[in-house]
Amino acid sequence: MKRVTLVAAMLVLAAPTAARTQETPTERDAARDVVQKQMGLQRSLNIDAVVAKLTGANPARDAVAARAKELMDKELIALGDDITKHPEVGFVETRSVQVLTDYLKQHDFDVTMGVGELKTAFVARYNKSTPGPNLGVILEYDALRGTKGAFHGDQHSTQGPIGIAAAIAVAEFLTRTKTPGTVVVFGTPGEEMMPPNAKTVMFDAGTFKGMDILVRSHAVNATTRPAPGFGTCCMNIDGVKYTFYGAPAHQLTAWNGRNALEAVIHLFNNIDAIRSNLRPETRIQGVITEGGAAPNVVPDKTAADFYIRYPDEVYLAQVTEMVNNAAKAAALATGTQVKIDHYGRNRDGIGVGSLDEVAFAYMKKYGATGVVPEPGKPMGYEETGSVSSNIPGVGFSAKSSNASNHTYEMEADALTDVGHSGFVVDAQAMAALLYDFATRADYRALVKKEFDTLKGLHDEYLESLRKVYVTPKVTGERVVP
Numbered sequence: 001m002k003r004v005t006l007v008a009a010m011l012v013l014a015a016p017t018a019a020r021t022q023e024t025p026t027e028r029d030a031a032r033d034v035v036q037k038q039m040g041l042q043r044s045l046n047i048d049a050v051v052a053k054l055t056g057a058n059p060a061r062d063a064v065a066a067r068a069k070e071l072m073d074k075e076l077i078a079l080g081d082d083i084t085k086h087p088e089v090g091f092v093e094t095r096s097v098q099v100l101t102d103y104l105k106q107h108d109f110d111v112t113m114g115v116g117e118l119k120t121a122f123v124a125r126y127n128k129s130t131p132g133p134n135l136g137v138i139l140e141y142d143a144l145r146g147t148k149g150a151f152h153g154d155q156h157s158t159q160g161p162i163g164i165a166a167a168i169a170v171a172e173f174l175t176r177t178k179t180p181g182t183v184v185v186f187g188t189p190g191e192e193m194m195p196p197n198a199k200t201v202m203f204d205a206g207t208f209k210g211m212d213i214l215v216r217s218h219a220v221n222a223t224t225r226p227a228p229g230f231g232t233c234c235m236n237i238d239g240v241k242y243t244f245y246g247a248p249a250h251q252l253t254a255w256n257g258r259n260a261l262e263a264v265i266h267l268f269n270n271i272d273a274i275r276s277n278l279r280p281e282t283r284i285q286g287v288i289t290e291g292g293a294a295p296n297v298v299p300d301k302t303a304a305d306f307y308i309r310y311p312d313e314v315y316l317a318q319v320t321e322m323v324n325n326a327a328k329a330a331a332l333a334t335g336t337q338v339k340i341d342h343y344g345r346n347r348d349g350i351g352v353g354s355l356d357e358v359a360f361a362y363m364k365k366y367g368a369t370g371v372v373p374e375p376g377k378p379m380g381y382e383e384t385g386s387v388s389s390n391i392p393g394v395g396f397s398a399k400s401s402n403a404s405n406h407t408y409e410m411e412a413d414a415l416t417d418v419g420h421s422g423f424v425v426d427a428q429a430m431a432a433l434l435y436d437f438a439t440r441a442d443y444r445a446l447v448k449k450e451f452d453t454l455k456g457l458h459d460e461y462l463e464s465l466r467k468v469y470v471t472p473k474v475t476g477e478r479v480v481p
């Protein structure tokens with residue numbers, strides 16, 4: 001997915017950092033107290049001083065970062081190139097997973113394949129660790145679905161090599177110096193697809209349980225980091241599928257059937273009819289995925305797939321209920337039945353300043369180009385929010401392309417110097433931050449304090465939104481049972 005596409009828009013907003021957490025006037029009103037508390041938190045943490053202390057001279061840390069670079073230069077850039085040239089879309093990334101897990105096994109990781117129905121998910125644990133802080137690295141490897149076939153226009157092909165370089169470098173350091181700490185690599189499939197929402201499935205299955213930090217890289221065309229706080233890149237999303245069931249009949253005697261295509265058309269019309277009663281930030285878009293098979297047979301099964309979006313999850317729940325009602329009304333009007341499947345949801349994640357600012361400083365230190373000095377909008381380090389609102393973590397986004405995300409040009413850049421140099425920066429910065437987190441109890445405590453406080457503030461924010469979004473009172477006699 002796409003972080004950078006929104007950077008330009010974000011920079012236009014000159015509001016103070018914390019205020020950008022909210023996207024609508026209603027949200028800003030409801031969040032006034034929370035924003036004050038959040039700004040107070042950021043001041044009290046004195047993150048600039050933390051960054052200066054951690055990123056100063058430190059030969060031991062530089063050696064860990066240098067090991068990550070060595071692994072990239074010797075083998076892992078080539079491995080990334082290989083995956084770029086063999087793209088596989090979500091949930092069938094078998095070849096990519098094979099080469100990544102083979103490499104992990106050669107470097108003392110024990111690999112467990114599959115989580116639930118997710119055949120191309122995996123968990124790889126470094127087998128020489130001693131118990132201590134649990135460091136997790138999230139990898140993705142799915143390609144985009146293109147009209148010419150799969151392609152790596154989002155450079156997920158290199159996330160595996162980057163994360164593996166950092167994981168091995170820090171794991172070797174911990175073992176060599178007998179420093180407590182475990183390193184676990186999580187292979188998370190199908191980032192570009194839902195259903196299923198792979199990271200949510202894995203989180204619900206307890207896959208990330210016990211992790212003290214999670215790190216992840218993602219390709220971008222500028223070196224960026226989010227502001228601290230809670231939010232998403234692209235609004236909270238409900239993914240909902242509506243399947244209508246009717247009865248078949250000959251076209252000329254259609255009264256012998258019930259038309260599921262008419263039902264799905266009614267659904268779209270019903271939604272359009274209520275748009276003016278929905279807050280203007282609402283985005284509802286859907287496609288008809290099944291519309292019948294032949295013109296001379298009344299369609300007895302149709303389906304539509306919707307992404308319903310709103311900046312916050314509280315009002316989104318109201319919107320989704322109205323769309324569900326639009327589907328029920330469509331079924332009622334056409335004598336059909338509707339099955340409603342809530343198959344996926346993306347929610348706010350939490351961006352931790354004490355992690356994001358250190359990561360940003362390390363990316364610059366190791367030579368990142370195209371640096372955007374201002375922080376972007378607050379968001380978590382992964383797209384679902386399931387993981388990033390529950391476990392502290394950080395994303396690394398050093399510039400690795402001259403083109404925007406999801407393009408053939410970004411895929412081409414993965415094989416050239418702009419890509420390779422950005423990937424090496426990500427690997428070094430990731431290794432350096434994991435080194436700091438593993439070796440400094442005071443840093444771990446600070447990160448935990450910031451994360452826990454932000455999580456509490458997010459709950460408080462949602463609570464105040466629940467008071468704001470009252471539903472209008474509709475009076476009159478109820479004539480439909």
Ligand SMILES: [Zn+2]
Nearest residue numbers: 001002154191
């Ligand atoms: Zn992506």
